[in-house]
Amino acid sequence: MPKVVKSSAREMILKVKEFCEAEQKNQGVLIPLNNVRKRVAAITGVSEKTITRITKEGITAASTSKKIVTPGKSRPHPKKFDLDxxxxxxxxxxxxxxxxxxxxxxxxxxxxxxxxxxxxxxxxxxxxxxxxxxIGFKYKRCQSRRKLLMERHDITAWRARYLDKIRINRTVEKRPVVYLDETSIHNTYHTKSCWQSEEEPGMFVSESLGSCWIIAHAGTKDGFINGALLMFKSQSKSSDYHDDMNSANFLKWVTEKLIPNLPERSLVVMDNAPYHCTQLNKAPSMSNIKSSMQEWLRQKGIYFEDTWRKAVLFELIKQNKGPPTFAVDELLTAHGHEVLRLPPYHCDLNPVEKIWSLVK
Missing domain, CATH: 1.10.10 (Arc Repressor Mutant, subunit A)
Known part of the structure; x- marks a missing residue:
């Protein structure tokens, strides 16, 4: 079976043939015979430097009894695994x-x-x-739990109660509705995307986030409430601004800035952030020691026996703990206001969230 001549070799043969035909037509030598390198370069159509380099590779290959290989052919290639x-x-x-x-x-x-x-x-x-x-796996952004939890029955009922309360307030009670929320912003805050092309690189952004500022505010249908702004520089290295906006800071802001500027008989809407839900009557949980469970039951006048295990005591606590009492609710109620909490995972019902997006 004859050896297959590759395309690069076929092109070289054609160049040599054309050179020989040109010499025959001119009835002489186009390039002097004593200039071998220049003559070979003209015949093959490659540069003289390439002829010199290949000549050296040929000498090296001859001395080591090896063949001349194509550049890059000996490069290591990834192994292929045929998995069943x-x-x-x-x-x-x-x-x-x-x-x-x-x-x-x-x-x-x-x-x-x-x-x-x-x-x-x-x-x-x-x-x-x-x-x-x-096999179908893609490395991409994690999915939100929201789409799995929004339609839980208890959250569906919570959403119905919330919307019913808003409807009653609009038609009967007619309290001024005040929405409050917190956010954070870095002093190098910038847009995350822009239109770009090969000629127009668009906007360059800083890799450093810079200082973080915590912002808390409240607003009505007429806009932000005058004098209710809280803004301070974060002292935490955490990326979560909730580490700075704790229960003490939140209650201080409500007492000193929010309540003095609220309209009378306001309906204050807030989410279920931990610092919004500081309980005054917090019952023991399973993580508490047995003696604290017993003391809580004793104060409530609930019968139990000393030999009962924690699991039995905790069942008694759950049956008798009643609804939670939150510190901020008591504070606002004492000044004639009412608190309405958003259903979990329903931040879209809080207009302030959309305002933060526009501001940023």
């Missing part, structure tokens, strides 16, 4: 076990180490990345 259906199923099950059994995020490094033990997987992290893409 059993192995692919094992990879899926391993990812599932990380989430469900171990309650752990399956990074590529952890997953590769686990697969080495289970199915003797010898591929690299890059290879594993390609395999995960092939």
């Amino acid at each position: 259906g059993f192995d692919l199923c094992a990879i899926r099950q391993k990812i599932h076990s990380f989430y469900v059994v171990h309650k752990e995020l399956p990074t590529l490094a952890k997953l590769r180490a686990a697969l080495r033990e289970d199915i003797n997987f010898q591929g690299s992290i890059t290879t594993l990345h390609r395999i995960l893409n092939r």
